[in-house]
Amino acid sequence: MQTNAVEINDLTVSYRYKPVLWDIDLDIPEGVLMAIVGPNGAGKSTLIKTILGIVKPVAGSIKIYGKPYHQNRSKVAYVPQRGTVDWDFPTTVLDVVLMGTYGKLGWIKRPGKKQKEKSLAALKEVKMHDFANRQISQLSGGQQQRVFLARALVQDAQIYFMDEPLQGVDAVTEKAVINILKELKNENKTVVVVHHDLSTVPDYFDWVTFLNVRRIASGKVMTVFNDANLEKTYGSSFRTLKGYTTA
């Protein structure tokens, strides 16, 4: 039987008066590489943030491997949008990656040699090891994204949530990021990615969730990534953008 990494039931989230997510039921099976797609304001980032306990839901439940998030933190890694942090913060690339080890260290304990080696290895994996001591303010957008990815890798999690990791990065970085995501999938890790470029969904992912405040559809790319669902998600004007799917 398929295990679910994440199970979401009747989830509703609202900012002030406006519901952002409405009555979401969603199971994310273990070992999938899943894209969350939907128009701006569909609640994609909010969904991830709610799963991770950053945003409090109005109603509903979320389980990570059968337990509430705060009991299963160490199984989860998070890559926020690049733009949510201040890249002028006085610190180095290695130091940012080290932050990924803070969760397992817990309060007060400082990272040591072991954590440092692990972080350097993760930097090597994203081909940023030459930049370990570089100031983060000197990085390009693609390099920032790689650093964030390395930070998630040292979290050594079972499930990875990534908020638009391909936003504004060049083709080389995009390929590098996707290769690492596919590697994670091969290790039976679950990867959930907020994604915007519909044309690359079939190439990069094997699972897809359509979201627009409500859950429109979720399943294997082969079965649910079709014009009917795209239209339900993006509205009828989507017809003019056709040509993404082969269905």
Add this chain to the structure above:
Amino acid sequence: MSVAQLEIQIIAVIVAIACALPGVFLVLRKRAMISDAISHAILPGIVIGFFLTGDLSSPFLVLLAAATGVLTVSLVEVIDRTGLVKEDTSIGLVFPALFSIGVILISRYAGDVHLDTGAVLLGELAFAPFDRLIINGIDMGPKALYVMGGILLINFLFISVFFKELKISTFDVGLATTLGFTPMVLHYLLMSIVSITAVGAFDAVGSILVVALMIVPAATAYLLTDDLRTLLILSGLAGLISALAGYWIAHWLDASIAGSMATVVGLLFLLTYLFAPGRGIYFIIRRRKRQKYEFAQMTLTVHIMNHSGEYDNIEERRMDHFQHHFNWDLEQARTIVKQALRNKFIQLDGDLISLTNRGLRFARASQSLIMAEKDPNINEFRKQFVTFNE
């Protein structure tokens, strides 16, 4: 130097460092102005505490007033969360309300004590040695020394123990939350620290200059380093310098110590702003000038290289052509050609320009530098060719 003078200086230094440390996190969190709100809003707490204890340096008063500071922060957040006004507006709504309550309380009930409105705004370090801690008849020194010393110790311990947690929740709130570090708790701890510090420093430097001592040293240090630990050390150092220099300037001018301290720290910032290595305004202007200079030399030599050996198109190498081709005015074109002559890149034959051997090498190097795919090594290039001096 008398004992009192020494005591004042020690207190000034302790106050300045105690303010400078939490200030670093306020600056990094872009919350500098919250310190202004806190330092004003603690006034009613101080006044009520003073009525209850009759002693401005009582620890009970410090805690009560600090609680008013934290209350300010949460009121600001409550108003902000309704979404009806923006955060800076809610700061502007909350602290004047609390401050004015304090001002009314003072003017109505405390007209004849040390707590007058002038002292509230500016503080008075010079009086600190008069209020002494006496245990069993033994003079242990000024009370302010112990109060501020205790606050400095609390600040130091707080930042050292929670260094990692403060760093991650300042840099990336989202990740800090998902890792279980409850940034909200840290935020309120930091605000409590800021409040306690503001109360402690209040008596010495008043409610307006506290802000200068919290924010300016941190802002100065921020221009000098890219490392959080060094930033904290430099911020403390800026506080220390301003305390000592401020004291002696006040002594020399016979003026307010707090005012002089704030002035010195302001001057420190100004100096750093202008001359911080690599980041100050002076270096920015110089860098732009240099880039402009170098780029003009590159453009000129590459252009001439591309047209060397052409005899039917000789116009391309004439001075007056550059005006039109590069959109330089005549003055500019003359200067650039003069500079190229000085660099021995070109030689003149009448008004016809041709490259020297050195100029040809420079043009070729320029071209490959411009076309380079990865970070070109500009320093190597500079060493080889251009001597830039204005």
